[in-house]
Amino acid sequence: MALLVTVKHLTKIKGLPYFQRRIPKRLLQHSAVKSSHYKVRLPVDPNDEIALLSALNRANEVFTVYVETLTNANLEALSELDLERRALLYLEANGFEPGLAATRDPKLNDLVQDHAWHSGAFDELTDFNEDEAKPMSDQIKVQDVAWSLLTQRRPHLNLPKTLQELFDQHWLDTGKSEDDKRDRKAKALWQEFLLLSGGDTVCEKTVLQDALRRYANAKLEQGNKPSSIARNITTILQPIKHHNTQCASADIIEIIRPKLPNTRSTDRKKPLYHLEQQQLSEKLTDEVEWKQLYVLLALHTGLHPSEAIQLKEQHFSFRGDIWTVTVSGNDTQRKTQERGRIVPLVFESERIKALVENDCLTEMGKKTADNVGQQIRVVLQKVDTSASAYTLRHTLKHNLDSAAVSPFIQREIGGWIKQDMHLSQHMAEYGSLGSDSKERLLPRESALNAALAHLM
Numbered sequence: 001m002a003l004l005v006t007v008k009h010l011t012k013i014k015g016l017p018y019f020q021r022r023i024p025k026r027l028l029q030h031s032a033v034k035s036s037h038y039k040v041r042l043p044v045d046p047n048d049e050i051a052l053l054s055a056l057n058r059a060n061e062v063f064t065v066y067v068e069t070l071t072n073a074n075l076e077a078l079s080e081l082d083l084e085r086r087a088l089l090y091l092e093a094n095g096f097e098p099g100l101a102a103t104r105d106p107k108l109n110d111l112v113q114d115h116a117w118h119s120g121a122f123d124e125l126t127d128f129n130e131d132e133a134k135p136m137s138d139q140i141k142v143q144d145v146a147w148s149l150l151t152q153r154r155p156h157l158n159l160p161k162t163l164q165e166l167f168d169q170h171w172l173d174t175g176k177s178e179d180d181k182r183d184r185k186a187k188a189l190w191q192e193f194l195l196l197s198g199g200d201t202v203c204e205k206t207v208l209q210d211a212l213r214r215y216a217n218a219k220l221e222q223g224n225k226p227s228s229i230a231r232n233i234t235t236i237l238q239p240i241k242h243h244n245t246q247c248a249s250a251d252i253i254e255i256i257r258p259k260l261p262n263t264r265s266t267d268r269k270k271p272l273y274h275l276e277q278q279q280l281s282e283k284l285t286d287e288v289e290w291k292q293l294y295v296l297l298a299l300h301t302g303l304h305p306s307e308a309i310q311l312k313e314q315h316f317s318f319r320g321d322i323w324t325v326t327v328s329g330n331d332t333q334r335k336t337q338e339r340g341r342i343v344p345l346v347f348e349s350e351r352i353k354a355l356v357e358n359d360c361l362t363e364m365g366k367k368t369a370d371n372v373g374q375q376i377r378v379v380l381q382k383v384d385t386s387a388s389a390y391t392l393r394h395t396l397k398h399n400l401d402s403a404a405v406s407p408f409i410q411r412e413i414g415g416w417i418k419q420d421m422h423l424s425q426h427m428a429e430y431g432s433l434g435s436d437s438k439e440r441l442l443p444r445e446s447a448l449n450a451a452l453a454h455l456m
Contacts, residue, residue, distance in 0.1 A: 010042075010056055017042040017052060019059035024067060030120060038063050038093070050172050057168070066093035069142045082202050085162075087145035094121040096146075102153040113151060122147060161243070163211070164200045170239035173246075181368050186235055193236050205254040208240065216258040226260040233257060271398035272384055272391060274454045279383045281455055290363045291379055293355040294372065295392065299455070300448060301327050301343045302396035302414040305372040305389055309365050318353050322441050325352075327415065341415045344445035347452045396451075403450035409443055 011020045020039045027033050040059055044051040065086050091097060094116075101112035116122060125143040128136065136144065161169075167190050170176075176183040194200055196218040197211035212233060219229045237255060244252045272280060277299070284292050294308055307327050315326045323345045345352055364372065373389040380387035393414070400410045410416065449456075 009060060010052075012046075015046070017044065017046045017055075019056055019063070021060075021063050027067065030123075033120070038066065054168070054172065062089045062093045065089040065142075069139050083141060083145050084149075085202055086142045087149055090121070090142055090146045091150060094119060096121075096150055098149040099153055101151045109151070116147075116150060161203055162200050163194065163203045163208075163239075166203055166239040166243050170242040173242065181370075186238075189232055189235055190239075193232075203240070203253055205256070208253060209256045209258075212236070212256075213258045216260060220261075226262070230257075230260055269388070269391060269394055270384075270386070271395040272380070272387065273398070274402075276383045277395065277399075277455060280380065283382055284379075287379055289355055289358060290360040291376065293352065293360045294364065294376055295379065296348050296352050296355075297325060297327075298376075298389075298392035299347065299396065299399075299452065300345060300413075301325065301341065302393035303327050304369070304393065305376070306369040309367060309369055309372060311361050311364070313356060313361060316353075316356050322438065322445055323349050323353070324441065341412060342441070343413055344441055344448055346445060346448045347455055399451035400447065403447065403453075405447040405451060409447045412440075413444055413447065 009019055009021050011018050018039055018041055020037055022037055023033055023035070028036060040062070042052065042055040042059060044055045046052065066089070069086065069090050088098065096112075096116060101109045101116065103109055117126070122143050124137075124140050125147060128140050171183075171187075176186070178184055178187075193211075193215050197215045201207055201211075215236070216229055216233065219232070220226070237257075240253055240255060244255075280295065284295055287295075297303055297308065297311075311325070311327070317324045317326075324342050325345060326342050327340070367375075376389040376392075377387065380389070380391055384391070396414055397410070397416075400413065405413075
């Protein structure tokens with residue numbers, strides 16, 4: 001078990017993994033403390049590193065709650081969910097579980113209660129006098145709820161998860177890695193979310209709603225655009241959505257996104273006009289091959305750098321009358337379902353085929369989306385100093401509009417969502433099957449021939 005030499009508080013006893021931490025000296029005289037160390041077996045396969053780390057984190061939280069409760073730590077204002085969570089963990093740390101003294105056997109219940117009462121875990125609750133004006137401390141509140149959980153029969157309780165636990169589970173389940181730049185950015189975004197929203201806490205509907213609203217307000221005050229905040233919130237919500245797909249229906253956390261100011265800007269970035277596109281086409285031969293391929297594909301599809309770096313040779317078809325490229329297919333990560341599209345290649349198609357066969361996709365795939373975007377921006381600014389990689393997406397829309405192409409065909413070429421194309425949900429989804437058939441590809445081919453005629 002390789003982790004044993006690198007992870008704190010993890011030890012091995014007779015080949016089995018244990019969590020072990022020293023009890024603070026100030027607590028050694030407490031009646032609930034029976035040993036100088038808190039030690040608990042981790043009930044997982046010692047060779048499963050992910051399960052081992054998850055169990056270790058859980059045991060560490062149990063220990064933390066145990067120590068905080070015994071020391072009467074100031075836990076500030078505990079919510080009902082926070083209190084119940086701490087009470088459950090406190091019971092676990094002392095070797096009890098909910099309902100253990102709430103069976104149908106009165107004698108067994110009395111024995112459990114007597115053992116619990118004399119274990120020292122509830123001494124502060126025993127000494128508390130409700131008749132006095134002094135309010136309950138957080139320590140006594142936790143013990144009081146823990147006693148209720150121990151002695152009252154309740155439906156099975158699932159321990160409420162914190163925001164950070166949801167993120168950690170999503171990170172592990174989806175194979176995220178610090179080696180991946182996109183994953184690192186998502187983790188940094190999550191840490192910023194916790195910082196601006198008030199910190200880690202038990203997650204449920206109203207807590208999540210308030211946290212998202214505080215985050216959105218903080219970002220708006222910093223001058224961030226509502227559209228950028230909306231994109232960040234989509235990323236932030238991924239762990240909660242992942243949890244909702246894995247949990248029982250009773251544990252689903254309802255998501256209510258904060259309302260943001262109208263994100264549709266009237267200050268749209270301009271496309272490359274026909275003359276600028278012709279200048280770009282002439283200069284393109286001076287660029288390295290993967291950049292040539294990117295620009296040619298973007299003129300057809302309006303693809304984004306994140307879509308370009310996922311392209312593989314199998315996404316291209318150079319057979320039959322209509323050559324095509326599949327962008328944001330089912331085997332890729334994509335922004336929306338609508339982004340998936342099969343687009344005919346009509347301009348410089350032979351050159352595109354040669355570039356694909358010359359391994360340009362591999363070269364492009366080695367780069368991050370940000371790096372590709374920055375390098376393409378440099379290429380485009382040779383004809384328009386205000387251009388960015390996204391300019392080519394606006395350029396495709398401009399060319400299609402100039403050729404009077406219908407919104408339906410535009411959507412199938414550029415992958416725009418129904419709101420952008422002013423289509424109803426019904427009309428947007430109608431006929432989505434069969435989009436790769438020849439009779440459906442022909443109108444797209446005709447539209448692109450008209451839209452790119454100024455380059456041919």
